[in-house]
Amino acid sequence: MLTGAALEEKSLTDVQRGNGIGSGSVAGDRSWDRVRSRLRAELGEDVFTSWFARVDYQATSAGVVRLSVPTVFLKGWIKSHYGERILQLWREEDAGVLRVDVVQRSALRVVNGDEATIAPPPSAREEDDRGQAPQPAAADRFAGSPLDGRLSFASFCEGRSNDVAYRAARAVALSPEGSSPAYNPLYIHASVGLGKSHLLQAIANGARSTDARRRTLYLTVERFTTQFVASLKDRNTIDFKERLRAIDILLIDDMQFLTGKSVQQEFCHMLNALLDSAKQVVVAADRPPAELDIDERVRSRLKGGVAVGIAAPDFDLRRRILAARFEAARERNPALRIPDAVLDYVAQTVTTNGRDLDGALNRLICRAEFSDVPVTVPLAEIAIADLVNMREPKRIKxxxxxxxxxxxxxxxxxxxxxxxxxxxxxxxxxxxxxxxxxxxxxxxxxxxxxxxxxxxxxxxxxxxxxxxxxxxxxxxxxxxxxxxxxxxx
Incomplete structure (x- = not known):
């Protein structure tokens, strides 16, 4: 008897073997196109682009539609906010659909400049002379995590809470090739949604645009672990190590998730080799290096570098973040109107992080675009109530x-x-x-x-x-x- 997880895995395997409607099927792709069109019409171009631009249709099997997204955050958001509506729209296209699953993409991605494509390439999907499908090329297997071209230094809002981290990151990205790293390793720590991943991707994008010859690699710890385990299975760890140690700038995100004795040991060897060769390493995590639950040798290496923190944004920075996001939205929809008093209220009350600010503004933009009622402070108070820190009533003097x-x-x-x-x-x-x-x-x-x-x-x-x-x-x-x-x- 197969468990629910096993059945789901079998469904995916069957799809990959051609049993059912797989990725690229005409019927499935057309259904998804129609569902996307209706979502775009209902949500508006700005909201649709914010949440669905990176959603891909994968397959339909045994009444289960499978959509994929690149991040865990996007997966959770779409499932909780739009899951029921997507299922309803898809059932209108195909009454046989039982549910819609949203999964994080696990396919390897090849990053080349600003473009990223799903690996393996077409040649790797074709059967060889012996009738067997060859494995993905090594260059594909050791590719970095996808980069978002929008995450640049220009789109990063600098303030007193993040200015040191911002300037240190810029110094890394703009340093001349061959120069000795001034901050190595550079360790950026911050709570969720404060911009550490933005800075890492800005370094990667900035370094590539400054000098395309510099070998820059952005990796999440999850990606690093997956690649290392794959190299062990393929008995190809030497190639894995050599490729990583040839990098000029290595950027590691979500360091707090580094687990497993063998994985930590390999990471330590790689870190030592890069630092000893004067290669730049930048690491991001949600806590300072001394608080990481990792191998002491790795922690010691990280503590020996430059650790900079990013604090929660103050009112001035929150207001500028909202202004920048709102102006970007108005470029797409010049008729959009949200009073300054409302933006002031959001900046004053949503104090946690940039993602919550984005979420609050997206809700108000949605109200402004699809409601005949003007966006006011009382309306904003209702719309973003769950994002506002709940506090005891203050005694006013x-x-x-x-x-x-x-x-x-x-x-x-x-x-x-x-x-x-x-x-x-x-x-x-x-x-x-x-x-x-x-x-x-x-x-x-x-x-x-x-x-x-x-x-x-x-x-x-x-x-x-x-x-x-x-x-x-x-x-x-x-x-x-x-x-x-x-x-x-």
Whole structure:
């Protein structure tokens, strides 16, 4: 009796042997084309491109449609957000479809410049004179992980939280060929979604564009492990070692996943050989080298290099990331409209990492493109609620309100409390009084006392005035909502 996993593996094997509709079948490809077209129409070009540009149709067998994606993250996102809709659309094409599986691509990829193709090449799929299919060429077997040409230094947003890592990475990519590495190994550590993989791929893309003769290889630890195990099975470890040790710049991602005694030993030998030969090595992981659960010799080598961390982005960097992503979206859809107040709110509340910022912005872009309702701060609050850190309600003080309002309108606290009556001072003062009344339990006389000893009738007038203006001016209403959220933070 085969288990569920065994049955699934048998289905894939049958597909690869030609039993069922395999990759490239006319019926399956046409069905996928129609499903893609309907998804593009429903989601819009920007959202569709963000999530489905790298989804490939593989096969259909025994009522199971198999789609493949290059990363675990993309696999999880598509399954959780679009899995049911894809299945529904496919059943409309073929009522016999029972489920749609999304898998991470395991086929070897050949990276050549900016292009990547599924290995093995056509010649390797043809039978030889003895009627047997030859194994993939060694050059294919030892290829690096796929590179995304969009991950460059130009598309990386630099700020105080990542400037050291960014500049060190640029120095590696732009160093002249033959020069002695200044930071070796360069070790970049950061939590998920803070840009360490972006920097590694930017180094690879930058080094290749600067000097195509430099042998640059980007590898995830998973890829390295797969290649090493394959070389052991093929009894071809010498070729594997020689090819890796001939690299000029080796970039290793997700170092925290390096496991297995023999794999760690081989990695240590390779690392020693590259460093002793003055070849550049760059490693990325989600923790500092001292915290890695790996062989002590490997950890010691990594600790002997330059370790730089990337912290969570501050408000300024988060806002610039959103601005850059939004401008890119507007290049594809000039009619797209999301107010600055909404982007300010997202930058202020989504504080975890760049991926969450991208996710929040994608949701708002989707709302802006497919809904007749304008994107406002209250709408954004609902749309991205699960991405916002849940906190206990903050006890608001009048001093907090005065500080935020002064900063927002670029006036001093002294001016807010003064007797000055210029419009540039009066309006922020009225808004601050309104917020003090709506966000604190203080009475009108108490608020007036905290605003330079004013009479309670002055505070009452300010509250009514702001309510009247906000009801007639949507921009002002959104600005007040933003101020409330800034104060609550």
């Amino acid at each position: 009048i001093e907090d309100i005065q500080k935020v309002v002064s900063s927002h309108f670029n006036v001093s606290k002294h001016d807010l409390l003064s007797a000055r009556r210029t419009r540039a001072i009066v309006r922020p003062r009225q808004i601050a009084m309104y917020l003090a009344k709506t966000m604190t339990p203080r009475s009108f006389p108490e608020i007036g006392k905290r605003f330079g000893g004013r009479d309670h009738t002055t505070v009452l007038h300010a509250v009514r005035k702001v309510e009247e203006l906000a009801s007639a001016d949507e921009t002002l209403a959104q600005e007040i909502e933003l101020l409330k959220r800034l104060i609550q933070d």
